[in-house]
Amino acid sequence: MIRTRFAPSPTGYLHIGGARTALYCWLYARKMQGKFILRIEDTDRERSTAESVQAILDGLVWLGLDYDEGPYYQTQHMDRYREVIHLLLEQGKAYRCYCTKERLEKLREAQLARKEKPRYDALCRNLTTTQEDSFVIRFKNPTDGIVEFNDLIRGKLSFANTELDDLIIARSDGMPTYNFTVVVDDWDMKITHVIRGDDHINNTPRQINILRALGATLPHYAHVPMILGSDGKRLSKRHGAVSVLQYREEGFLPAALINYLVRLGWSHGNQEIFSIEELIHYFDVTDINRAPAAFNQEKLMWLNQHYIKTGDPAVVMKEFAWQLEKLGIYTANGPPLNEVTHAQCERVKTLREMAERSRYFYEEVIVTDDMRTHFTAELMGALVMLRDRLAHLAIWTKEMIHETLMEVAKIHDFKMGKLAQPVRIALTGGSVSPPIDVTIYLIGRKRVIERLNHILT
């Protein structure tokens, strides 16, 4: 049974990079009919917050990445960590270190000055006496040999133990540290595949050494490259949205973000559009790219428009309604959302944009003096005729409206554009809208007549 886990630390929102890692973990678990586990790594009490936990949970729900187990919280496993630390201590695989932070700092500076890699000098490693002073607990890392593992994405990776030092596994206040809790939890949770960001590559040999000291079987590792900003630098707030939920705010569909994220670093031939089912079928961690990828908003936009046009109507409608609500647009007295969506989907990249451009279907429009210059004297006759014919149309359909427009234009010897554009301005207050017949149809007879009258008086 394959078991993967997503293990974020709740010190912020769910960002794009984390979401992609979670997606890869989730896809692999689903593909292998295994389990996807959510574990909150909250051992940093200073920075972990309940809000962050909620933001991460909300983000995962929105993306549709459901977990089979969890969320587990590391702060609830303290007894277990202490137990394992005791075990290590008893077996002489860990030791108490009484070095002060000051000494460590001086050591560090001296090493850096000598152009050496800063690391603990193992001063307390062979201490035989117990002291009263405060202490941390360090893991006795092997002093020679190499740690080698086969990364599913990068292939064989190896590290010399001489490059590693005796890392702290318990702080002076007794709180276990990251590299230790990860190992214990992955072991206890029987994680078979550790899929995580490649900023953890250098932690892996340390974790393997602890795992071995514990006699645990090693999981498979897959280190996915990070996501870069459009400038090739590490993705950060200055690149715009980095939080998953912020993409929702901006009017993106979860399907679009999923599809974009999965293709960022993974591919299946030349295919660009994938349904979730296809992803589960085709995805494999070993096909993930080794190189970091730059985030490209334009392509996300393109995918978003694709899913606005072809995605699950229920989801599209739900997000569209949410956007309208955020803008304070009340839709009860206007055209049905699905018809507006249908009319607008080909001309917007996001649902926020769709909402912003749909105001005139639901709210009164303002035609500025500037725009009134479009209503020339020669046009007035045609506008009057159009108003009257629309007012008496037997049935209010797009087709009938279209015919009416054609007739009025023909009678006045106007080209369609000459009539349509001023009408568009009169009805929408702007120069851009869906086809004029569709626009008239959706705005509705009463409002159309009102708006035309407004121009004609």
Place this chain on the structure above:
RNA sequence: GCUCCCUUCGUCUAGUGGCCUAGGACAUCGCCCUCUCACGGCGGUAACGCGGAUUCGAAUUCCGCAGGGAGCGCCA
């Protein structure tokens, strides 16, 4: 500084020794369609970081170099 990782069009990628005068997608440019904006259709510009080596033959293998990134915490 040390260790580790990465390197195909502007961007995401296909490519695993001959099918590559390097394919697709986004973006961009031009044309067509057209009542606006779009959608769509057609076409164009555009890349194997550099240098060696192996080979009849290298984007694909090996070695250097350069550039970029990560890690080196009583953070995760």
